Amino acid sequence: MILSLTTVYIQNIYLVDKQQIARNKMQVITQFEQTGTHANRYDVTILVNGLPLVQVEIKKRGVAIREAFNQVHRYSKESFNSDNSFSSTCSYL
DSSP states (O other), X not given: OOOOXXXXXXXXXXXXXSSSGGGSOEEEXXXXXXXSSSEEEEEEEEEXXXXXXXXXXXXXXXXXXXXXXXXXXXXXXXXXXXXXXXXXXXXXX
């Protein structure tokens, strides 16, 4: 059997429906753990169609917001850039 490559079909896969946003599946989870060189746990993770798009670190009143940024920055180095990372496309706060 000889395969012909003369006909090419290109189809885009859209992970998020931007035209009809109500068709997307949204989910909010708490205490999501990402393991890399260290185990890190985000307070809140927002998933769109099963993809973790936003990760939020919550701090008590009186704690400097810089603490949350430092913690997420550390998480990004320890989890998302590690060899075990399953998701290098996540956005995080």
